[in-house]
Amino acid sequence: MAMTALPALLLVGGGRMGGAMLAGWREQGLASAIVVDPSTPAASLAGGGVLVVPSFAEIPAGFTPEAVVLAVKPQMAGEVLPAYARFAGQAVFISIMAGKTIKAVGAMLGVRAAIVRAMPNTPAAVRQGFTVAVAGAHVSARQRQLADALLAAAGEVAWVDDEALLDPVTAISGGGPAYVFLLTELMERAACDQGIPAALARQMARQTVIGAAALLAASDEDAADLRIAVTSPNGTTERALAVLRADDAWPKSFATAIQAATTRSRALSD
Ligand SMILES: NC(=O)c1ccc[n+]([C@@H]2O[C@H](COP(=O)([O-])OP(=O)(O)OC[C@H]3O[C@@H](n4cnc5c(N)ncnc54)[C@H](OP(=O)(O)O)[C@@H]3O)[C@@H](O)[C@H]2O)c1
Missing domain, CATH: 3.40.50.720 (NAD(P)-binding Rossmann-like Domain)
Structure with a gap:
């Protein structure tokens, strides 16, 4: 407004x-x-x-x-x-x-x-x-x-x-930027581990997150569809996502993390 x-x-x-x-x-x-x-x-x-x-x-x-x-x-x-x-x-x-x-x-x-x-x-x-x-x-x-x-x-x-919705909201959008920054840190570290020079690793990680966010902002497509568009069958991204999406990896730990933050938000109001 x-x-x-x-x-x-x-x-x-x-x-x-x-x-x-x-x-x-x-x-x-x-x-x-x-x-x-x-x-x-x-x-x-x-x-x-x-x-x-x-x-x-x-x-x-x-x-x-x-x-x-x-x-x-x-x-x-x-x-x-x-x-x-x-x-x-x-x-x-x-x-x-x-x-x-x-x-x-x-x-x-x-x-x-x-x-x-x-x-x-x-x-x-x-x-x-x-x-x-x-x-x-x-x-x-x-x-x-x-x-x-x-x-x-x-x-x-x-x-x-x-x-009552403000507790999960606090966990998702209140703290959400921190999760995206952590992802950026992890991408930068993984790039360094693969031998990419530190300055380039930093630039790549930051601009990839910035670019992906801009694409999300410019597109009407769901995040899932944008993800699928990057993922060729049997390609490199598919290999990485298979690891991240395995049962005990990202999906489960992310849900547990959000539950922990939601519970903490409720506890703060006690
Ligand atoms: N940061 C986030 O991502 C975020 C997101 C959503 C909501 N919030 C909420 O926003 C609030 C502020 O968070 P923040 O991250 O901005 O914290 P912050 O940077 O520590 O800001 C709080 C400010 O209040 C000042 N202050 C201390 N005593 C005061 C008094 N008696 N009267 C007026 N001001 C006083 C502090 O000064 P001193 O530093 O000298 O103590 C500080 O400058 C919190 O309640 C938090 O839950 C934060």
């Missing part, structure tokens, strides 16, 4: 994800925002209508945000969030904290607080993110639209009604 003007915005936590989202809002024509973050790197987020303050106490009196984005680590929530209950009457809270349920966040901000829980991923830094969001009971249609516009500045957004 294209935005012409963003509302008064408060970002709590200007780290990797918060900083990436802020970059997207800037590109969309952010007029003004306040970032609360005590870290030294966060100071560089200041400028162009963005004020960075180290703590809640430093937020200028009278500032009335329409949206408060909660982007601190989940383990900080209990300590950090209660002060922000002050904005619960007027603002929609957008929490991107992994594993923190709407109920848990509501317990810190007030049970009537309007809360959207969202799970973005790091390609948000280049506006290619994917976010899945769920709206709490007190979120108005207008607040949901506002949250959608803010999240869309980081890439594609999908909404679900069942909050």
